Amino acid sequence: MPAIRPASKRKPPPDGFSDIEEDLLIFANKMKDAQNTPTDNVPKHQAQWPIFQIAHQRSRYVYELYYEKEAISRQLYEWLLKNGYADAMLIAKWKKQGYEKLCCLRCIQTKETNFNSTCVCRVPRAQLKEDQEVQCVNCGCRGCASTD
Amino acid sequence: MVKSTYQPSPAGSLPPLPPGWTEHKAPTGHTYYYNAETKQSTYKRPGAVASAAPATPSVAAPIAGAAAVSFPVAIPPTVSSTIPMHPAIAGYPQPSIAPHLNLSDPNVANAFMAQFNQAQHQGHRSGFGGGGRGGAQSRPRPQPVDKPRSKIAIPGCDPWILVYTKYGRRFVYNPIKNASYWRIPEKLMPAILELDKARIRQKAEGKPAAEDGSQAPADETTATTDATSGAARAPEEPEQQPEKSTHDYDSSEYEEVEVTDDEGESLEGDAEGHSHKRQRTQEPVAGAGPAEFTEADIEAQLAAMNAEYGEDVEMGEGGWEEGDEGLPLSEEDARELFKDLLNDFNINPYSPWEKLLEEGKVFDDARYTVLPTTKARREVWEEWSKAKIQELKERRAREEKKDPRIPYLAFLQEKATPKLYWPEFRRKYRKEESMRDTKLTDKDREKWYREHINRLKLPQSTLKSDLKRLLESVPLSALNNRTMVSDLPSQVLADIRYISLEPKIRDPFIEAYIQGLGPPPEGGDTAHQEDEAARKAREERRRRQKALEEREKAVAEEKRRQEKRMLYERARLQEEEREIERAMHVGKKGLQTQLAGAMLAQTDNRP
Numbered sequence: 115m116p117a118i119r120p121a122s123k124r125k126p127p128p129d130g131f132s133d134i135e136e137d138l139l140i141f142a143n144k145m146k147d148a149q150n151t152p153t154d155n156v157p158k159h160q161a162q163w164p165i166f167q168i169a170h171q172r173s174r175y176v177y178e179l180y181y182e183k184e185a186i187s188r189q190l191y192e193w194l195l196k197n198g199y200a201d202a203m204l205i206a207k208w209k210k211q212g213y214e215k216l217c218c219l220r221c222i223q224t225k226e227t228n229f230n231s232t233c234v235c236r237v238p239r240a241q242l243k244e245d246q247e248v249q250c251v252n253c254g255c256r257g258c259a260s261t262d
Numbered sequence: 263m264v265k266s267t268y269q270p271s272p273a274g275s276l277p278p279l280p281p282g283w284t285e286h287k288a289p290t291g292h293t294y295y296y297n298a299e300t301k302q303s304t305y306k307r308p309g310a311v312a313s314a315a316p317a318t319p320s321v322a323a324p325i326a327g328a329a330a331v332s333f334p335v336a337i338p339p340t341v342s343s344t345i346p347m348h349p350a351i352a353g354y355p356q357p358s359i360a361p362h363l364n365l366s367d368p369n370v371a372n373a374f375m376a377q378f379n380q381a382q383h384q385g386h387r388s389g390f391g392g393g394g395r396g397g398a399q400s401r402p403r404p405q406p407v408d409k410p411r412s413k414i415a416i417p418g419c420d421p422w423i424l425v426y427t428k429y430g431r432r433f434v435y436n437p438i439k440n441a442s443y444w445r446i447p448e449k450l451m452p453a454i455l456e457l458d459k460a461r462i463r464q465k466a467e468g469k470p471a472a473e474d475g476s477q478a479p480a481d482e483t484t485a486t487t488d489a490t491s492g493a494a495r496a497p498e499e500p501e502q503q504p505e506k507s508t509h510d511y512d513s514s515e516y517e518e519v520e521v522t523d524d525e526g527e528s529l530e531g532d533a534e535g536h537s538h539k540r541q542r543t544q545e546p547v548a549g550a551g552p553a554e555f556t557e558a559d560i561e562a563q564l565a566a567m568n569a570e571y572g573e574d575v576e577m578g579e580g581g582w583e584e585g586d587e588g589l590p591l592s593e594e595d596a597r598e599l600f601k602d603l604l605n606d607f608n609i610n611p612y613s614p615w616e617k618l619l620e621e622g623k624v625f626d627d628a629r630y631t632v633l634p635t636t637k638a639r640r641e642v643w644e645e646w647s648k649a650k651i652q653e654l655k656e657r658r659a660r661e662e663k664k665d666p667r668i669p670y671l672a673f674l675q676e677k678a679t680p681k682l683y684w685p686e687f688r689r690k691y692r693k694e695e696s697m698r699d700t701k702l703t704d705k706d707r708e709k710w711y712r713e714h715i716n717r718l719k720l721p722q723s724t725l726k727s728d729l730k731r732l733l734e735s736v737p738l739s740a741l742n743n744r745t746m747v748s749d750l751p752s753q754v755l756a757d758i759r760y761i762s763l764e765p766k767i768r769d770p771f772i773e774a775y776i777q778g779l780g781p782p783p784e785g786g787d788t789a790h791q792e793d794e795a796a797r798k799a800r801e802e803r804r805r806r807q808k809a810l811e812e813r814e815k816a817v818a819e820e821k822r823r824q825e826k827r828m829l830y831e832r833a834r835l836q837e838e839e840r841e842i843e844r845a846m847h848v849g850k851k852g853l854q855t856q857l858a859g860a861m862l863a864q865t866d867n868r869p
Contacts, residue, residue, distance in 0.1 A: 126700035133612045133654075140617065175614045182644070185612060185651040 166253035176200035217255035
């Protein structure tokens, strides 16, 4: 996120920001709450799940507003990306075939795993065993294969 | 809760109330009974309860037995004491009952009731069945919901049970897997066919089973092992088991079943007879102990099925449409309704779907359920929000751009005082709309504030001359003697000099100035008029569009209403057809059944 400048020196956000301001504020508050909840009794690997999830939701929100609903202008979209309201890298993946529902970037980072594989949440439901419930270690995703 | 299937039987058939009891109507429409002396009130018709001493649970009068009558008008007004009798049941002929029954034990009570009912409906089925049907037909409106009426364990296929509904439909249910199907699975088919055969046989035998039934429940075990009725009884026994072992009833998948015609015929009668049984056997259980597999459970399931199945179910069987919940909506209507719901709740089209779910405002609305799945709802929501955003965009484009300075300056004129420094002023009014407008920078706001405050200190004459200079600077095309004071050009409104004077001094001043101006220049005038014309045309167009929309909406509404009416009429027609068919069907007793039915219908209609 770029440095927050004093209000007197701030440039106004592009047109249409006021429409989505409230929802973004809700996301920001949720994120703050998630960051501030103590993680004493939470397993270590689960501590960051809510943060990943909220980041995903917010990125998805911006992505859908621009690419699916065409509700915001290109200027506003770029401004949002620049100001950290959405994860540009994640959105870049969503545009690729097979990654339409990707939960987080860590789940496709093969180099960090022992067998150079993606996360289990990337495995399509059809290829999992019957009634097998998965929840990935990185972000708590329950499955984000685009065929699901 | 379960809706009552209770149909008030004709008044003549009800036993008179014991002294002290009075009959009342609750606001819900139920009748209830009140005893002013004991200050007791009950939904159950007290009947002979008061007359029979509570110490002796033996039965009041064994009148009905052999002299049982084919329709309820002539029924003696006595009811056995401890059995919690449904008012509708009170009208049935009562066979003699052995004394000293411990009916507080649910098992005994169930067994007793099963026998008791069997005896009844086998003895007088033909007459009574016809009468019952007649009564059902004379109802003014079809009952809105189908309900489970009875269930039977399927012998040989252990957890499975066969559930009959009020309208004679049936489905199989597996309490362990929590699955239920309208279409009977292949593996259950033989067992169910067996069951049906057994029932038909039982029906044909009639008399011997009836004799069985009139025996004391102590004979129950021997009765079930009896060769003749054994096959028929087999389902009765395990029937009680699922009642206790099953609960938490929910299902998602099922299929519709088409019952073959001749089978359905026997089934219909059978299911009905059976349903009487069920109704009665259930009551003691409910009273005596926790019955897990209650009617409510099955009903909830049925409701879920109906909701998802909608129209298909209606087409499935002849006897179904009167049980359908209201009239089926077409897909289009459902979508439109859901969109209406979104509109009515002022849902922000920019908000994410999750927010809608989290807020949960819309759940309570009936229109939320017109779409069967959340996925479908989400799709409609997406479509709606897209359209809505587009609409909003267009509307905004149509509205002329307003100078953001105007509201701010108006605000300054109202609120600014020399007593407050800018930081104080800003802090005090930081929540005001015009202070938060992102179109203006804080710097500009500050500058204008300071300027305005400084100008307030100047003498009036200077301010007036400044304003005059401002007005003079405006071209005649924008400001002339036709301009209204309330409708000044934005050029004037957005100037700091305009707000320096107080309105009550400024407005007469401007008015006087405008009076002194000439008429608008010819060229400018036409331009102005053109502008006016364009504005008018735009206004007109908007109005027309709106009218069109409204008309379309009205037409759609009318269309929808008409469709609904048509469907309703069709349902009624089918109902009538079925009625005729039923009338054409002559049972074993020949014309007697018809006559009995007709007479009962008459007695039904009388009150």
